[in-house]
Amino acid sequence: MADNNRNSQLHGKPVSRTLGEALAERGVSRRSFLKFASYTASILALPPTAATAIAEGLATARRQSVIWLSFQECTGCTESITRASSPSIEDLIFDFISLDYHHTLQNAAGDAAEHARMQAMEENKGEYLVVVDGSIPAGNNGYSTIAGMSNVEMFEETAEHAKAVIAVGTCAAFGGIPAARPNPTGAVPVSELTDKPVINISGCPPIPEAMTGTIAYLLSFAGIPELDHLGRPQAFFGEAIHDRCYRRPFYEKGMFAKSFDDQGARQGWCLYEVGCKGPVTYNACATLKWNQGVSFPIQSGHGCLGCSEPGFWDFGGFYKPLATGKDDTLKYAAGAAVAGAAIGAASAVSVRSKRKKLLEANAAPQAIKEEAE
Amino acid sequence: MTNAAAPCQTENVTGMARSVLSEISGMLQALANNETAGSVDLRSLPLTQADRRQLEDALGRGEVAVELELAGRSSIWETRYAGVWWIRHRGAQEKVSSEEISVCRVPDILTSQPADITAAALRLQQELSQNPSIHPEASDG
Numbered sequence: 001m002a003d004n005n006r007n008s009q010l011h012g013k014p015v016s017r018t019l020g021e022a023l024a025e026r027g028v029s030r031r032s033f034l035k036f037a038s039y040t041a042s043i044l045a046l047p048p049t050a051a052t053a054i055a056e057g058l059a060t061a062r063r064q065s066v067i068w069l070s071f072q073e074c075t076g077c078t079e080s081i082t083r084a085s086s087p088s089i090e091d092l093i094f095d096f097i098s099l100d101y102h103h104t105l106q107n108a109a110g111d112a113a114e115h116a117r118m119q120a121m122e123e124n125k126g127e128y129l130v131v132v133d134g135s136i137p138a139g140n141n142g143y144s145t146i147a148g149m150s151n152v153e154m155f156e157e158t159a160e161h162a163k164a165v166i167a168v169g170t171c172a173a174f175g176g177i178p179a180a181r182p183n184p185t186g187a188v189p190v191s192e193l194t195d196k197p198v199i200n201i202s203g204c205p206p207i208p209e210a211m212t213g214t215i216a217y218l219l220s221f222a223g224i225p226e227l228d229h230l231g232r233p234q235a236f237f238g239e240a241i242h243d244r245c246y247r248r249p250f251y252e253k254g255m256f257a258k259s260f261d262d263q264g265a266r267q268g269w270c271l272y273e274v275g276c277k278g279p280v281t282y283n284a285c286a287t288l289k290w291n292q293g294v295s296f297p298i299q300s301g302h303g304c305l306g307c308s309e310p311g312f313w314d315f316g317g318f319y320k321p322l323a324t325g326k327d328d329t330l331k332y333a334a335g336a337a338v339a340g341a342a343i344g345a346a347s348a349v350s351v352r353s354k355r356k357k358l359l360e361a362n363a364a365p366q367a368i369k370e371e372a373e
Numbered sequence: 374m375t376n377a378a379a380p381c382q383t384e385n386v387t388g389m390a391r392s393v394l395s396e397i398s399g400m401l402q403a404l405a406n407n408e409t410a411g412s413v414d415l416r417s418l419p420l421t422q423a424d425r426r427q428l429e430d431a432l433g434r435g436e437v438a439v440e441l442e443l444a445g446r447s448s449i450w451e452t453r454y455a456g457v458w459w460i461r462h463r464g465a466q467e468k469v470s471s472e473e474i475s476v477c478r479v480p481d482i483l484t485s486q487p488a489d490i491t492a493a494a495l496r497l498q499q500e501l502s503q504n505p506s507i508h509p510e511a512s513d514g
């Protein structure tokens with residue numbers, strides 16, 4: 001996955017030169033910046049005329065130090081962002097960042113890897129970004145450790161002097177699959193453990209463009225993009241899948257597939273009755289699509305699972321229609337929205353004091369609590 | 374599960390092309406009146422493939438067509454309406470990464486960028502001073 005070019009960026013030292021100057025030496029022209037900026041403006045749903053401002057912002061920005069921490073995760077988020085192996089406009093994002101620590105992509109191991117993390121934190125104090133994939137087991141620190149440190153300790157130590165935290169994937173953003181009932185590890189989203197600004201880029205995995213677009217925005221405009229009530233960039237999570245679904249006309253006419261092999265399914269009718277969660281799921285799959293725009297689940301004949309929403313794993317069944325309310329589906333969807341609102345608000349205030357209470361209240365099952373005590 | 378015959382509605386004409394053409398017409402008039410440029414991001418619109426074809430056919434091809442090799446291929450052409458440019462950028466695996474219709478005299482990306490010009494001037498000077506055998510007049514002759 002990681003090509004030589006990317007590997008060469010690991011352990012990169014902070015440079016005082018601008019991105020424009022640094023990349024010009026490697027033959028990357030300003031015209032390339034402009035092309036990348038057109039692509040970024042398009043995925044951020046900004047008017048094409050914003051491309052010039054983005055290109056200028058990127059050219060004058062400094063290379064961004066990024067420390068990527070992986071906790072309770074499956075590496076799907078990393079797979080997603082590194083999906084392209086050939087050099088392309090989408091890959092330019094890897095020239096704009098210095099990926100100083102990443103378990104999967106870095107060459108270094110053991111002490112050398114941890115040294116790279118400490119060095120990046122020291123040299124870029126207050127300026128580096130922390131990207132996290134995976135939720136954090138707060139029920140028992142022994143559930144997941146790296147270099148002898150618990151995930152909680154490593155995250156808190158790393159986030160302390162970060163400029164901002166990006167939670168990629170539903171696990172980091174909302175707890176995800178590790179937090180599914182009965183949440184045996186007491187998994188919590190990163191926003192529960194820091195008072196730094198947190199940008200949630202949910203999805204299982206997230207759409208690669210949502211990750212790269214957000215980082216490009218941070219670099220170009222030196223600020224955080226507009227977020228929704230769950231702390232997600234509006235540009236990617238502002239509309240429900242249902243709002244942009246090409247099967248919507250069938251929904252409006254009440255033409256529903258009743259099973260995956262009936263006549264309705266063959267005719268491309270709406271998948272609502274076979275469990276599609278598109279109406280309560282906010283993400284850009286229907287417009288950006290997957291695999292460089294080839295398709296998305298509904299176009300491939302399967303309903304949306306709702307993977308970018310809090311608690312999606314516990315929605316009550318992937319193949320049960322939303323409206324039946326079976327297994328409390330609607331209750332979970334509504335509950336997830338309310339819980340998510342609290343998480344979003346939590347980004348703005350210190351939440352450490354309430355963390356213990358929250359975890360004691362509901363995160364860890366009794367057996368784990370006892371073990372921890 | 375079967376997916377073999379699931380149509381994606383990509384073959385239906387929805388009327389969107391006509392709306393986009395009206396918007397472009399307004400932008401072109403503004404360009405003619407007061408040089409205000411404008412553009413339409415095609416990727417953000419729910420255009421079917423049939424709509425896209427209809428739009429491309431309606432605008433046609435004019436006198437200028439350019440191919441750029443720039444971290445993936447880009448195709449840019451002036452349509453048969455002067456000042457209306459179609460810009461198609463491709464990324465990995467030749468997939469379209471962004472696509473817009475720009476209403477302007479010349480798309481920004483076709484003009485040499487000031488920073489590139491500065492760097493090029495410096496590079497040429499250095500090459501001339503380091504290698505006297507490379508001389509513009511010599512190669513002309």
Ligand code: SF4
Nearest residue numbers: 242245270271276278
């Ligand atoms: S397939 Fe899903 S997202 Fe599409 S119209 Fe039906 S319910 Fe909505």
